[in-house]
Amino acid sequence: MDPTPLIAACLLFVASTAIGMANVRKIITIYEAKHELKQGSAGWIRSISGWTLVVFWLLITWFLATIIGDWHVSGDLDGAIDRSWLRLQIMLEIMAALGSD
Amino acid sequence: MEQQRAVTQSEIQCQSCGGQCAFDPAQQDLLCKSCGSLWTLATEDDHKAAAEFPFNPDAPMAEPPILLGDQIHQCQTCGGEVIFTGPALSETCPYCDGPVVLGIEDKAYATMALVPFRIDRDYATGRINEWVSGRVAAPNDLSAFAAEGRIASIYAPFWTFDSREAIEYWASYTTGSGDNRRRHKVSGKMNVFFDDLLVPASEHVTPLIRDGILHDFRPEYLRPYRAGYLAGFAAERHTMPVRKGLRLNADDKDLLIRNKIKKRVGRKNTKVDSYRTDTTGIHYRRILLPVWILHYTYRGTAKKVVVSGIDGRTYGERPFSPWKLASYSALLTALIMAVGLVWGATGIL
Numbered sequence: 084m085d086p087t088p089l090i091a092a093c094l095l096f097v098a099s100t101a102i103g104m105a106n107v108r109k110i111i112t113i114y115e116a117k118h119e120l121k122q123g124s125a126g127w128i129r130s131i132s133g134w135t136l137v138v139f140w141l142l143i144t145w146f147l148a149t150i151i152g153d154w155h156v157s158g159d160l161d162g163a164i165d166r167s168w169l170r171l172q173i174m175l176e177i178m179a180a181l182g183s184d
Numbered sequence: 185m186e187q188q189r190a191v192t193q194s195e196i197q198c199q200s201c202g203g204q205c206a207f208d209p210a211q212q213d214l215l216c217k218s219c220g221s222l223w224t225l226a227t228e229d230d231h232k233a234a235a236e237f238p239f240n241p242d243a244p245m246a247e248p249p250i251l252l253g254d255q256i257h258q259c260q261t262c263g264g265e266v267i268f269t270g271p272a273l274s275e276t277c278p279y280c281d282g283p284v285v286l287g288i289e290d291k292a293y294a295t296m297a298l299v300p301f302r303i304d305r306d307y308a309t310g311r312i313n314e315w316v317s318g319r320v321a322a323p324n325d326l327s328a329f330a331a332e333g334r335i336a337s338i339y340a341p342f343w344t345f346d347s348r349e350a351i352e353y354w355a356s357y358t359t360g361s362g363d364n365r366r367r368h369k370v371s372g373k374m375n376v377f378f379d380d381l382l383v384p385a386s387e388h389v390t391p392l393i394r395d396g397i398l399h400d401f402r403p404e405y406l407r408p409y410r411a412g413y414l415a416g417f418a419a420e421r422h423t424m425p426v427r428k429g430l431r432l433n434a435d436d437k438d439l440l441i442r443n444k445i446k447k448r449v450g451r452k453n454t455k456v457d458s459y460r461t462d463t464t465g466i467h468y469r470r471i472l473l474p475v476w477i478l479h480y481t482y483r484g485t486a487k488k489v490v491v492s493g494i495d496g497r498t499y500g501e502r503p504f505s506p507w508k509l510a511s512y513s514a515l516l517t518a519l520i521m522a523v524g525l526v527w528g529a530t531g532i533l
Binding site for chain 1: 392513520521523524527530
């Protein structure tokens, strides 16, 4: 069995965990803002803004994991990347919609 | 000035035994520290404390500062200037815990009213402990560090501002996706009335902390500015003109107006391109609001937790544990990766 997809998955896990620390902090900040800051106040609006970055982080991690999953089963990285094209388009659409919100 | 000090002193002196009184938050009266007598501070004119004053931004110098000549305590660390009335003399700054030196106040603006403390130290301490222990992803030793902190009470200066805004806006929003994505432009007019926007008149109370502790401002709680309400507590003077208060509030007001325009347009993905507003009917109050502040230092960084002296709402600054953040991040990553790996392996899409 080719161990490369497994190594790629481990690398993705480490990189995503490291990048995700700031996003987890953002999630907690939003949670605290929703429960503790005055709804509709300037501080509340500022604290909850930026949640789209959390979604971007999760979407990108999910997308890269789908390629690795496909690669692991098919053993063909180029084919897995080609087959991810539609997923990438859908993901970019979601990100564009969230980005302009 | 000496006469003013004598009046202040007589107001907080017990009429029975001549001892010093302090304001008691539970009774809302003056309590004699020596004989335990209670003296009411309520007057028939208390309702007048909620009065607002018009401000004309086009007037050259709408409000000259006054020379009060009170004894002030100036912090050697943060520069804060506070006054202590009665038995609350302290050698540290209520804001930053730094050392203070005695001096004579230069110029200040007359405070119009204040909301007296309604909660006492024990209740505030309980609220702080609850807040600190309820933090998600906080370091395990946070409670221990916070317990070593010092709790101080202070009347912090605020403005309240009313204004009418006649707004003309230009905005845009997007619909559809892919090749069908379209951007639509809209414009319109709307009127907004801001009622009692609270603006901190001190550099020590940030707008974020204001939004955390002051949810419902109730003008009926306002009382006339009197030495009796200050007795036993520190108070910071108003030292900034109204014009500066309006400037300090400009960013918040801009954000609130943009948010109201987005709600008015009522479409997803709305972007406010620009707006123009004609502000009229500005009314203000210079008031003091009561807060309890916990100062604590976590691994060399000074932090504070603030409790509203009105209803006990609590908000503050807190550290995060990197290990806990990493654990939560790893958990989320593992979950989303598991979904992705199965998704890719099964060839769903």
